[in-house]
Amino acid sequence: MNNYFTEYENLEVHELMLRDRPRQEAYYNAILKNKELFKDKIVLDVGAGTGILSAFCAQAGAKLVYAVEASNLATKVALDLIDENGLTSVVKVIHSQIEEFVLPATAEKVDIIVSEWMGFYLLHEGMLDSVLFARDHFLKPDGLMFPSECTIFVAPCSVPTLFDYWQNVDGVNMERFASKLRLQKSTRPEIIQLKSNDLLHEGIVFHWMSLLDVNPKDLDEICFKEVVATQIAGKHQGFCIWFEVRFPGEETVVLSTSPHAPETHWKQCVVVLPEDNCETLEEKSPVAFQILMKRSANDARKYNLEVELLDPNVEEHPMPCSCHMTKCILTEAHLKMMDTT
Incomplete structure (x- = not known):
């Protein structure tokens, strides 16, 4: 496994992010205060981590959320979070790099891509490349990006x-x-x-x-x-x-x-x-x-x-x-x- 992904298996990294109130409140408000955008929509969470953003999307009314996470956090943490919140019927946790993710053969493209990909000075860590890969391969032509600019x-x-x-x-x-x-x-x-x-x-x-x-x-x-x-x-x-x-x-x-x-x-x-x-x-x-x-x-x-x-x-x-x-x-x-x- 790439060192970049194994570093994100350290739970203290996620503790730091989850305790960052401006970060948490921004995503919570952007999703939960715009429920009309998520109701009955298909969402792709790129780099889902603990799965909390996927949970927000499900709580906002999404009918299906693909929570794609490359690190072992997918099976060790995200699955538990989705299960303990009773969201397993909506959120599908997928242990995969987004570049290797494949939509089910009968599935339609997604309506919304959600991701918290930002690094220091915005671009450090280069995760935006993966988000743009997801946009180009999985997002509907009129789909939305969270964040968008x-x-x-x-x-x-x-x-x-x-x-x-x-x-x-x-x-x-x-x-x-x-x-x-x-x-x-x-x-x-x-x-x-x-x-x-x-x-x-x-x-x-x-x-x-x-x-x-x-x-x-x-x-x-x-x-x-x-x-x-x-x-x-x-x-x-x-x-x-x-x-x-x-x-x-x-x-x-x-x-x-x-x-x-x-x-x-x-x-x-x-x-x-x-x-x-x-x-x-x-x-x-x-x-x-x-x-x-x-x-x-x-x-x-x-x-x-x-x-x-x-x-x-x-x-x-x-x-x-x-x-x-x-x-x-x-x-x-x-x-x-x-x-x-």
Whole structure:
């Protein structure tokens, strides 16, 4: 069995996810508050895990749910959960990778695909590939995806836990230790929970996609270049990446991993800048950067994240731009004058 799947046999991994209230409430509300979408429908739960999302679908009125789980959790946990909730007539637990799953010969395609596939910075673990495989092979043309669309955000930020904390540890200055620690951590992004006031900008959309039409090849490499004006003064020590997913239905449900939202087990992904590139910025300072998210050649379930700082004097700014550079101030003033005429 692939190590990726055997790791999910650790029940503490599922405990972490099941105790994540924003995660649980998002799926519960998206399914149970949109019962009209599930009534008498056929549902496919990709990567069913403990089976709890399949149970939600059955409780919402689905007539048949295929709970497909590749790990041994299917037989060790999911079957028990479905049985103890009296749902065995509706939910069929299937121990299989989705790529090897075959619909019964007489069965019709499914109306809805449900999955909790998101990883750190959304795409870590590469499970979305399997969800899109299921979409392409098993979903009806007018079928629904839960969630249905995803957005990745990025913002310049401070990282006080890696910088400010070490200035005074119980009366002892440990900045030299902190410098070595940051160097050790510099080869990979940090998964940490920032506070909302650690962000120097509210965040800009780095990438958006609809799960109904995104192509798996689109996920191999995502590149984004922008200039943003800081909205508060602060120490620019890194770039914070987070995501949100949106579910279909009259009752709109959004699951956000933003520092502005309640904490989730995903937290945020922070690319920490080398110390030589860190500086204290005033409000409305322009930050020009390019960020590249590229699938690893050695492991398709992981991505390499690269951030490059660019020269804001050279890069093209958005229109309008609220930074304090003269050309942007003049452009913004000109646009305001046009609006009043």
